[in-house]
Amino acid sequence: MNEGDLRSAHMVASVLLGYPDERLHDGLDVLAEAVAGLPAGEARERLSAFLSHVAGTPPPELAAHYVAVFDLKRRCCPYLTYYAYGDTRKRGAALLRFKHALATAGFEPSDGELPDHLAVVCELSARGAVGPARRLMLESRPGIEVLRAALEEERSPYADVVAAVLATLRPSSARERQAALRLAAQGPPAEAVGLEPYTFTEAGR
Template structure:
């Protein structure tokens, strides 16, 4: 996949993984044109499938599904560091790595927005920093695999979007497969302290 196609894929995924407001519904034709310009393959097929679903679903229904899926179910958490560190003190340092990568690319987050949301990392790639974005996603591939599996189990159309992002990464290593299997079996670590500067209450894209 060329860098242009990679950035286009991540741009579309970034919009689709954000809260489905007027930006999504008003831009469906533009997003469809962008996806139709991608080469034949899984990312194009999967993004196209979601766009077809979004076009056929009322805005209120899609928004309700988004909230029920990403905001109310921990197993479908869109924040990548959650899978590796849970709500532990170590997660704070991991979040700083994402924040530094965004700042290095000249990307400033809105107040209260966490830097490890998958939509944010995809936007980082789309804005011209695919290298750092791919590294961050590859480092947290196990979490992405768990997110995809959870969405598939829920039969959520968002599984196609996450799968499209995964399809832009290099094939998983044996170690990454083992880490994903361990996360599926055990879940993330638990320790609900040390995240005061990164409180998740009320945060959504």
């Protein structure tokens, strides 16, 4: 994909990975047009599949599913630093790196979302900071792979969106695959201190 295609794919993914409110349902035609303009490949196929799911699912049902997987299941956590650092002191420093990348691009999430939410990182790319956003995604790739696998185990259509994001990156290395397997087997570190000024809750968005 060229840079324009990456921005378009990440723009769509950003909207789809956010809470499914009126912005999603009112913008389905625009999102479908953007996806249709992407080059053939896994990213376009996966995003198209999810848009078809949205079009055929009642909004309350889609919203309930979103909460069930992203808000109530830690293994489907959309916050990328959680996979590597859990609720430990080190996660605070990692969050600051994401916040710095957003600030450098002049971007601040409008709803107060944490800077490491996958939807926020995708939006960072869509706004033009493709390089910094992709670096953050690549550094977090094992966690994104674990998220995709967890969503697949839950039989969640959101697995298509996460898989589409992964398809915009280079192929994973053996080291990244091993790290993802280790994360899936062991889970993130545990230490419920040191996250100020950030907080993370199961039910929060």
